[in-house]
Amino acid sequence: AKKAANAAALAFLPMLLIAFFLSDWNVFGRVFLAGLIQACVSTLIVGLNVPVEYYLTQRDLIGLGLLIGATVLTAAVLLSHGFEFGEMLFKKKWQRRFMPLPPHDPDMQPFVSVHLACYNEPPEMVIATIDSLAKMNYQNFEVLVLDNNTRDEALWKPLEKRCAELGPRFRFFHLANWPGFKAGALNYGLKVTDPRAEVVGVVDADYVVDPDWLASLIPHFDKPDVAVVQAPQAHRDWEGQPFKRMCNWEFDGFFRIGMHHRNERNALIQHGTMTLVRRIALEEVGGWSEWCICEDTELGLRLIEKGYDTRYVDHILGRGLTPSGFAAIKSQRFRWAFGAMQILKAHLPQMIGRSNLNLAQRYHFLTGWFAWLGDALQLVFAFGSLIWTLGILLFPKAFGLPVIALALPILGFMAFKAALGPILYRRTMDCPWKDILGASILSVGLAHAIARGVFAGLVKKKGVFVVTPKGWRGGGALAFFNPIREEIGMLFALLLGAATLVAQRGADDLETQLWVGILCLQCIPYVAAILCQVAAYMPERPVPGEHGGAVPSNA
Incomplete structure (x- = not known):
């Protein structure tokens, strides 16, 4: 009773603030978020009372302290997801929904410079992009094709030729030995x-x-x-291949859900394609940052810090190709997570100190990467569980299992968070259940790569910009196993730990059963990664009657 009273007292003020500030949500939404807060606070109170209810050694106390820290971080991740979930489902009316606007008269059109940066890309793919730009219903524009560091003339000479054929509006630049990766090429542009x-x-x-x-x-x-002004990323030619379908719908979730959530408070994530930037503002903040491998997102944050408005128009106005395989999308997510940590480290003073960011914008830019920090936390938790399991096996008297009282709620929170995504997909998007499952498997299967990117970004200062391969992946047995060797290793270690624990202590012991369950639950991201790699190797089949992309959401 005392623990319940303490939990209710601690949760009372946050729940009161929810009732006051989220008046544009319906009652059910506010009750949902208030209940989530109460559950998180109650779990924390239970963890803090473990030392009172159990006799713990110093080693146990260290483990408990780490688990309490993990509980706080997991609860923060869960609450940020719960807030997004609640806003998408229970908000009565959006204040900031931007639509395509009627075009200007041709004589009044502002001049636009479109920059296309490329490196070692298939020329036929880039030429398709150039040709689509040539067909735009706009009179007052130029296109700069900025090929940087491509050594093979067979890759860049066709682009130079195509630009020459299209006339002076299309200008081609081959930048040999050029620094700064994509940002360096765009700054030259x-x-x-x-x-x-x-x-x-x-x-x-x-x-x-x-x-x-x-x-x-x-x-x-x-x-x-x-x-x-940012338009969403979208894909084409994805319908007939299972892994491409998974990629399309997994990407689409962020642009149908997360970007609306952030756009409502002028805190959107700028992306390096289908984006338009006012030139004077871009030059005012110093151009593209060559120190950051996510130069697009970093630029958007600097512009918001300067007090500018950023707009997301959820209308598909361009489609690209999905990553070529699981290894390619892992490389991409590693880069995004690494860049996110670079941005977080560089801009933390502005996020928590004096700046033009309002409270809502600070919230989004501090919690926006919580999902990826959650993936990093899962990896820490997996390693910690393996170490603790080894301790139980080798030193059973020194390593007990009282921490299960707190470990189970952490995994319960993670499972609840994982369930929010499919529900949101079904309620907000025109997405069949089989594709919701595929997108969820891909999202979970990328957790290990994202966790590695988070830790690398926190430790290292500079990253390497690796272009995400498009098209199709190479063959060979080793090519199949190479991208998932770490995930296979973690899966083997967790299953071996569970099997050895059962063999040593028997299957009838309740605490052993619970700990084995915890180890098995942590296998899910690694099983998902293997399933993703299997899907990437499935053949492509024609799908009659389907279009080349996701249905735009303009509601």
Whole structure:
């Protein structure tokens, strides 16, 4: 009773604030979030009372302290997801929903410079992007193709030729031995941009752009405080191959859900394709950051810190290719997680100190990467569980299992968080259950790569920008196992620990059963990674009657 009273007292103020500040949610949504807060606080109270109810050695106390820290972090991740979940399902009306606008008269169109940076890309893929830009329903623009560090002339010479064929509006630059990766190429593009340009657009080398991209979004810049107008990333040619389907829907969830959540408080994540930036604002903040391997997101944050407005228009105006295989998307997520930690370290003073960021923007940029920190926490928890299991096996008197009282709620929180995503997908997107399952498997299967990216980003200062391969992956038996060797190793270690524990202590002991269950639950991300790799090797089949991408959401 005392623990329940303490939990209710600690949770009372946050729940009161929810009732007051989330008045634009319906009652059920506020009760849902308040209940989530109460569950998190109650779990923490239970953990803090473990030393009172059990006799713990110094070693046990260290383990308990680590678990309590893990509980706090897990609860923070869960609450941020719960807030996003609640807002998407229970908010009565969105205050910031931007749509494509009627185009300007051709004589009144601002001049736009579109920058296409590429490196070692298949020329036919890049030429398809260039040709789509040539077909835009917009008169006042130029295209700069910025090929950086591609040594093979067979890859960049066709691009130079195609730009020459399209006339002076298309300019090609081959930048040999150029520093700064993609950001370095884009900064060079700024230097050679037409002086008339008021807006700079960026598009990836694999995108086929809708003819109305500029015409429907440029009118948003009539508002002088608008610095960024971002359209969603989307994909084509994904329907007939299982792994491509998984990639399409897993990506699409963020643009249908997360970007709306952040856009509501002018805290969106800027992406390096299908983005438009006011040139004067871009130059004011110093261009693209070459120290950060996620230069697009970092730029968006600097612009928001300067007090500019950023807008997300959830209307698909271009489609690219999915990553070529599981190894490719793992490399991409590692880079994103690494870059996120670079940004967090560099901008933390602005997020918690004096800056133009309001409280809601600070919240989003501090908690926006909680999901990835949660993946890092899962990896720590897996290693910690293996070490503790080894201690139980080798020194059974020194390593007891009283911490199960707290370990189980942590895993329960993780399971609850995992369930929120599929529910959101089903309620907010035109997504069949089989694709929700596929997207969920991919999301879970990427946890190990993201965790490695988080830790590398926290420790290292500089990263290497690795282009995400598009198209299709190579063959061979070793090629299959190489991208998932670490996941296979972790899966083997967890299962071996569980089997050895059962063999030593028997299957009838309740605490052993619970700990084996905990070890088995932690196998899920590694099993998911193997399933992703299997899906990547499945053959592609024609799918009659389906279109080339996800259904746009403009509600």
